[in-house]
Structure formats: C-alpha cells, structure tokens
Amino acid sequence: MARKLAAFTGRPVSAAEELIITPGTQGALFLALGAAVNAGDRVAIVRPDYFANRKLVVFLGAEVVPVRLDYLGSTGKAGLDLAQLEDAFKSGARTFLFSNPNNPAGVVYSRQEIAAVAELANRYGVTVIADELYSRLLYSNQTYTHICAAGIAPDQVITILGPSKTESLSGYRLGVAFGAAHLIERAEKLQAIVSLRAPGYSQAVLNTWFDEPEGWLAERTAQHQAIRDDLIAVFRKVPGLSVRVPEGGSYLFPRLPPLTLALHDFVRAVRVQANAIVTPGTEFSPDATDSIRLNFSQNHQAAVQAVQRIAQLIERYRA
Amino acid sequence: MARKLAAFTGRPVSAAEELIITPGTQGALFLALGAAVNAGDRVAIVRPDYFANRKLVVFLGAEVVPVRLDYLGSTGKAGLDLAQLEDAFKSGARTFLFSNPNNPAGVVYSRQEIAAVAELANRYGVTVIADELYSRLLYSNQTYTHICAAGIAPDQVITILGPSKTESLSGYRLGVAFGAAHLIERAEKLQAIVSLRAPGYSQAVLNTWFDEPEGWLAERTAQHQAIRDDLIAVFRKVPGLSVRVPEGGSYLFPRLPPLTLALHDFVRAVRVQANAIVTPGTEFSPDATDSIRLNFSQNHQAAVQAVQRIAQLIERYRA
Numbered sequence: 001m002a003r004k005l006a007a008f009t010g011r012p013v014s015a016a017e018e019l020i021i022t023p024g025t026q027g028a029l030f031l032a033l034g035a036a037v038n039a040g041d042r043v044a045i046v047r048p049d050y051f052a053n054r055k056l057v058v059f060l061g062a063e064v065v066p067v068r069l070d071y072l073g074s075t076g077k078a079g080l081d082l083a084q085l086e087d088a089f090k091s092g093a094r095t096f097l098f099s100n101p102n103n104p105a106g107v108v109y110s111r112q113e114i115a116a117v118a119e120l121a122n123r124y125g126v127t128v129i130a131d132e133l134y135s136r137l138l139y140s141n142q143t144y145t146h147i148c149a150a151g152i153a154p155d156q157v158i159t160i161l162g163p164s165k166t167e168s169l170s171g172y173r174l175g176v177a178f179g180a181a182h183l184i185e186r187a188e189k190l191q192a193i194v195s196l197r198a199p200g201y202s203q204a205v206l207n208t209w210f211d212e213p214e215g216w217l218a219e220r221t222a223q224h225q226a227i228r229d230d231l232i233a234v235f236r237k238v239p240g241l242s243v244r245v246p247e248g249g250s251y252l253f254p255r256l257p258p259l260t261l262a263l264h265d266f267v268r269a270v271r272v273q274a275n276a277i278v279t280p281g282t283e284f285s286p287d288a289t290d291s292i293r294l295n296f297s298q299n300h301q302a303a304v305q306a307v308q309r310i311a312q313l314i315e316r317y318r319a
Numbered sequence: 320m321a322r323k324l325a326a327f328t329g330r331p332v333s334a335a336e337e338l339i340i341t342p343g344t345q346g347a348l349f350l351a352l353g354a355a356v357n358a359g360d361r362v363a364i365v366r367p368d369y370f371a372n373r374k375l376v377v378f379l380g381a382e383v384v385p386v387r388l389d390y391l392g393s394t395g396k397a398g399l400d401l402a403q404l405e406d407a408f409k410s411g412a413r414t415f416l417f418s419n420p421n422n423p424a425g426v427v428y429s430r431q432e433i434a435a436v437a438e439l440a441n442r443y444g445v446t447v448i449a450d451e452l453y454s455r456l457l458y459s460n461q462t463y464t465h466i467c468a469a470g471i472a473p474d475q476v477i478t479i480l481g482p483s484k485t486e487s488l489s490g491y492r493l494g495v496a497f498g499a500a501h502l503i504e505r506a507e508k509l510q511a512i513v514s515l516r517a518p519g520y521s522q523a524v525l526n527t528w529f530d531e532p533e534g535w536l537a538e539r540t541a542q543h544q545a546i547r548d549d550l551i552a553v554f555r556k557v558p559g560l561s562v563r564v565p566e567g568g569s570y571l572f573p574r575l576p577p578l579t580l581a582l583h584d585f586v587r588a589v590r591v592q593a594n595a596i597v598t599p600g601t602e603f604s605p606d607a608t609d610s611i612r613l614n615f616s617q618n619h620q621a622a623v624q625a626v627q628r629i630a631q632l633i634e635r636y637r638a
Binding site for chain 2: 023
C-alpha cells in the first residue's frame, strides 16, 4: 500500500510510521483533523468545499477561517485566493484543509497554486490536510500536482485517499491517510478509541487498488467525461446559469439564475417535481445561496434526463 | 434488528428513531459519548472500567468523575459504590458510563445495583450509557438486568451491543447503540461526519445475530467457563494473589502479590519471558498498580499454560 501511494503521489511513504488505514475516507478526514487540531485552534478551510470539513472543525471545538475559491472566475487553475490564505495563516490558522479536485466544483488546483500553498505552509509552519479522494478521476489528461510532493516540509502534510469514489468500493469503508509521522501516530491513538480499526475482512480489496485491469481507469474516466459533457451542454442552454466544466470528480456546481423560490425550497421542488436529489450550495459555502451540487456518477441517460427536468424547473421558477 | 434487541433486553426499540448501526462497538461508544457529552461536562466513570471510556471523555474535552467498584470485596453484586455515584451526580455529572459485565473484572451488576443506578439517574436527570458488549456471555445461569428495562426514563439511557466478542465477528466492525431518540439523532449526525456509516457489505452478518444455531451460545459459554475455571485454579495456588471469579466475559483481573518489579516492567517481563500479552491494571484504574488483565478467549490449553508461566514469573519476582 505504501509503495503504491508513493508511486501515485511521487512522495516516499513509510508503511510503519507514515500511513494509517481508516474506516472510509470520511474516517481518514476525521482522524487527520482530530490529530492536527485542538479545541480553540483556527483552521483555514476553502469556500466552497466539502461540507463535513466545516462541521468537523466545529465538532473539534476549533474555529473556521474561510478562504475564497473563485472557481467560476478562473481558468487553468482552481482560483484559490492566496492573499486571503496568507491572511488566514497570519491570523493564527495552523491547519489548512482542502479537497483537490474541489468538492463541489470539480476544479483542480494548478501546479502554481499548489506550489504557493506549500510555500506559505512552510513559511508559517502550517499543517496542510489534502483530501485527494477524487484525484484519480481526471478529465482530458488534466495535470495534477500532489501537494505532498510539491516542496512542503514532510512533517507538515497529510494526504487523504480512498477507493470509495472512482473505484465505487464505498461499501467496504476503506480509506488511507499518510504523511507527517507525528500526526499519523496521533491518528492511530485516536482511532484506537473511536473506531479501533478499518474492517479487517474489507481490507483485502486494498490489494487490488491501483492494480486494476489495464485500461479500466481510462474507460471509467471516459464514461464519466461523456456524462459530464452532456450535462454541461444542457446547462449551457439555460440563460443566466453559470457553471464551470469540472476537471475531475463526479460533481457539477452550477450557479442558478434568480428564482422565485428560496434555495431550500427549490432543492425540495427538484426532489418532488423532478425526482432528483441535489445538495444546496449553502452546505459548501454559506454564501452559495444560488448554487446546487449535482452528483453524476450514476447512469448516463438517467443523469441527462434528470438535468433536463432540473432545467425545466428552473424555467418554471425563474424570477 | 430492533425486534431482536427488544426481545433480548425487554425494552421496546424503534428502528427509525432509537437505533443506530455503528462501525464496531468502539464506534458505538464514541458516537454515544459524542452525542451525550459536551466540552466542559462532567462524566461519571467506574474504576476500574474499559480504558477507552476515560480517553474518550478526555478527547471530548470533558472531565472524568471516578466511581469506585469494589469487585474484590463483593459477592452477588458487582460492588459499585452507590454513595460515590450519587456524589458524582450531585457534583454535576450528567452522564454515567459503565460496562456490564465489567471490563476488566468480568463481574455482573445485581438487579438491586441496576435498579439503584436507574433510580439515581432518574432523580438527577443523568444519561446512562451502558456498554453491554459481553452481556450474552454469562456463566452458570448468572442473572442479568438490562438497565434500559429497569425503570430508567427512556430518554436517559443508551445501550451498546455488538457481535465482536461472544460471536467473534470483530473483523466486520459492527455495533449498535439504541435508546434515547434525541441522542441517537445526534449520534447519526456525528457519524455522518466522522465515519459516514458502518461498512455496507458487513451488515449482512447482522441478519443472523441472535439467530445462531440452537445450542451454539450454550456450548460457547461452557467452553469459556471451562477455561475460566482452569485459570482460576492456577491463580488460587499463588499465595497473596486475589482474583474474583468472573460472571461473564472473557477477562480475568487478578491483583498480584507485592513484586520486586514495577507493574509496567512486570507486564514487559510477561511478554518477553512468558510469551503472553496482558494489560496493566492502570489502563483501567490509575490506582490498580498491582493488577493485570488477561483475555482468555483463545485456545484452552494455551491459555492455561500461559497462566502457569505467569504464575512462575510471579514467584520469580515476588518481593
């Protein structure tokens, strides 16, 4: 496992000291944050980003310091506000947590952005927790930079991965966190009291992770990309709707035109009238009151039809 | 599952509102405590009791209020100091966590003790978390009282069970917590951010839990009891050693005679010279500096031989 992760990221990984196998990637996120963050700490978090990040920081008694991601206004990079990130570090944040590709927007951080994050983390002594759950599912030969191999001090970075998404092995509840030995040691101690270990019999599936049949990943990515392209085409025809084409992952995060319904009512209307489940943008960023997140990892035709129904619903409730 | 738990404990369980399936019983313990306890709270905990209890309370930023269990000086009851328990509740503890059968001592709380705990909990508005992980493995028709069915207010008790011990299904990482609906709801929300859910494919084994083949539990219990009796016989021949015969579970918790070695050095000597793993008593109670916990759930003959080697080591290091 350590050898595979080292080959994938380009950073050496000590199996004995720098790797923990966790109950799912959600478990990895909790254990990494639990190891790095104490009550009263300040934790920098991207807006928008995965909703559990914020909730975990609150559960740990720490304070969220938001950092803006201008995903709609950027191309060739994710759009992280690096000045705001530095301000967060200056204000005392000693942990920075982000997902790459970003969940919900599916955008990938550029090599320059990752290098800048690494440089700032080194300068301010910040621990970076990189949730790279979707980093195997990249479209059109998108380049990807693992921050753990981008010049950051080895004892200041934890990377999180798991076979739940691209590989559809979520039901086994397996994940990994690897990096800073002193934090992995704390994560092991925390795991001993909160969940003991990842399910033993499940762990057998890790043997084939990264060793899938030749061509499997390319085919899976192509299928996802074809769905993505068809969904984007539907949304592009909706006047006033903004959506960035995701570079990885299985999500779309469109900004909707003004509606006569509040966001939560529209999400309910999507469920009841369009028979589709979407997540309100406010789960990812308090100010994303005009956005919804869609998961398109399912059936191609069903996904296109669902988005067509959502587009019709936008017209019905257009302000 | 809810029907089986209701039949086992004698308390109705609503599957929709009063039951959560967790990643192992360790996960159940963490989620129940995480739901019930806030930073700064006082939590009453038995001494000695399972070591993770204390560590979880500390992790949650709460304070441990110890309550003595005189397991060596009691018969026909576990030996809980009820006056000290009431003092703990008077001092502001609003949660009481205990294992029954007790881990490490294997003693079972009497009907009177459980009734008294329920009555005190009702009077002081205390939430009781009962870790009943070993409650199916009871020796010689030992009677057992589930506190959830002993007159405690339904919204003040959480019971924890799992198929990891008696049933040897630990590798599947499955547990349950059931009881107070408002706490189960909080536990569900906490699970959503710390571990998402118990492993999906594993959950199939819950279908046969409590529905094992006729006679299976009796045979398994008889096998454990035969090991227990042989180990107790070995320890009874060691002058100055005190041990109570456990009424349930797979542990012995002998108090050793004075030794020339400190406890941790003796535990290391047991590992290196007697090729056996025991846990220092101080993991269960800071003042149990003269006790060790043994697990006898393994091979009968190997367990007896290991205890014989430990008895020899006691002679070697007798003060």
